[in-house]
Amino acid sequence: MLRTYLRPHFVERVSARVFRNDIELSLGEGELRTLGAALPDGAFTNLGLLLSDQCTPTVKAALFADDDRNIFTAREECTGSVLKQLSDAYAFLEHDNRYRTEYSGLERIDYHDVPPVALREALVNSIAHREYSLSGPTLISAMPGGVEIVSPGGLPLGIEEADLGAHISIPRNKMLANVLFRLEIIETYGTGIGRMRASYADSEFDPSIRLTPNTLTVFLPNRNAIGMRAAEASDEKARALRDLLEGGPKTRHFIQGSLGISQTTAIRMLGDLTNKGVIEKQGAGKNTMYMLK
Known part of the structure; x- marks a missing residue:
């Protein structure tokens, strides 16, 4: 334990107003000893210096x-x-x-x-x-x-x-x-x-x-920055998909490979753009083709 006879400067009371409450703690000589911030002989402890x-x-x-x-x-x-x-x-x-x-x-x-x-x-x-x-x-x-x-x-x-x-x-x-x-x-x-x-x-x-x-x-x-980056990435993929379909109808498997995305992501993206009326699909099963409206 550090002992010092330099007297740190204390206010008489300290508060926790940093978190918007009014809790206060007296820092008189008796309280300092009770808290362990000072010794009976008047020397201050490490805690005393940290609070000063x-x-x-x-x-x-x-x-x-x-x-x-x-x-x-x-x-x-x-x-x-x-x-x-x-x-x-x-x-x-x-x-x-x-x-x-x-x-x-x-x-x-x-x-x-x-x-x-x-x-x-x-x-x-x-x-x-x-x-x-x-x-x-x-x-x-x-x-x-x-x-x-x-x-x-x-x-x-x-x-x-x-x-x-x-x-x-x-x-x-x-x-x-x-x-x-x-x-x-x-x-x-x-x-x-x-x-x-x-x-x-x-x-x-x-x-x-x-x-x-x-x-x-x-x-x-940063929850909001991460969300914005994810949205931007999603928009970028959607733009790349539209550019890809400018060349004519494509299968989901072809779209996955061209955009470098997973099957789950491709299904979600194609379904979302279909529901929004941006693209449409023809056929069924493995022969399903996607095209711009």
């Missing part, structure tokens, strides 16, 4: 115009208390977390690029469970294809990769996790990854976790 504005680990966030991360459009280094860093990092990402809107009857449904629940849980985990003895910042990259968060430190001792979906929790920084729990930033231990994955239940894509001995990387896919 003298916290040295930082979070670096960047917004990119491309998935190869060659073109920066914005960047920010989040400093100060880890609670302030969490607030600033979330605000940075929330600002560009766009959404598309659908309607179910009179109900408006907004589909954010990255589900806010997933964004919250990934950020909180990066603060709560990172290895603060390792130098280097937590790195956040927001790209068209999704958000990547890289935290220093692999899994805590006692947890293996296969355990990540088992709803168990062995926090690396127990006292910091307790502060986050009291602020209701962490609701219950061991459920963050489950909530993150559940927030993608309406998507064919899932968040991913990559591990090395010294890093833990969470990638949160």
Whole structure:
């Protein structure tokens, strides 16, 4: 445990307003000792430094115009208390977390690029469970294809990769996790990854976790960008099919081979364009031919 007699600067109360609630936690001398942020002799612990504005680990966030991360459009280094860093990092990402809107009857449904629940849980985990003895910042990259968060430190001792979906929790920084729990930033231990994955239940894509001995990387896919790319790819195939049929009627087998698509995709595409009146079919069975109307 680090002992220091430099007095970090504290506000009297800290809050979790980053997630729009009014939970506050007093940080008087007695409370600091109770939380484990200070010792009876007045020395501050590692937790005390993490909660103060003298916290040295930082979070670096960047917004990119491309998935190869060659073109920066914005960047920010989040400093100060880890609670302030969490607030600033979330605000940075929330600002560009766009959404598309659908309607179910009179109900408006907004589909954010990255589900806010997933964004919250990934950020909180990066603060709560990172290895603060390792130098280097937590790195956040927001790209068209999704958000990547890289935290220093692999899994805590006692947890293996296969355990990540088992709803168990062995926090690396127990006292910091307790502060986050009291602020209701962490609701219950061991459920963050489950909530993150559940927030993608309406998507064919899932968040991913990559591990090395010294890093833990969470990638949160952009649901809307993936959907738009899939639609663009589908439109491109449909245009290629129309171009192919300009030369005359073709069989499904010929269309499959020419476009390099599967039988399932060919059947779906031909059926869709037939129903829309773009093409028509003649014959039956293997001799069925498709042509432009």
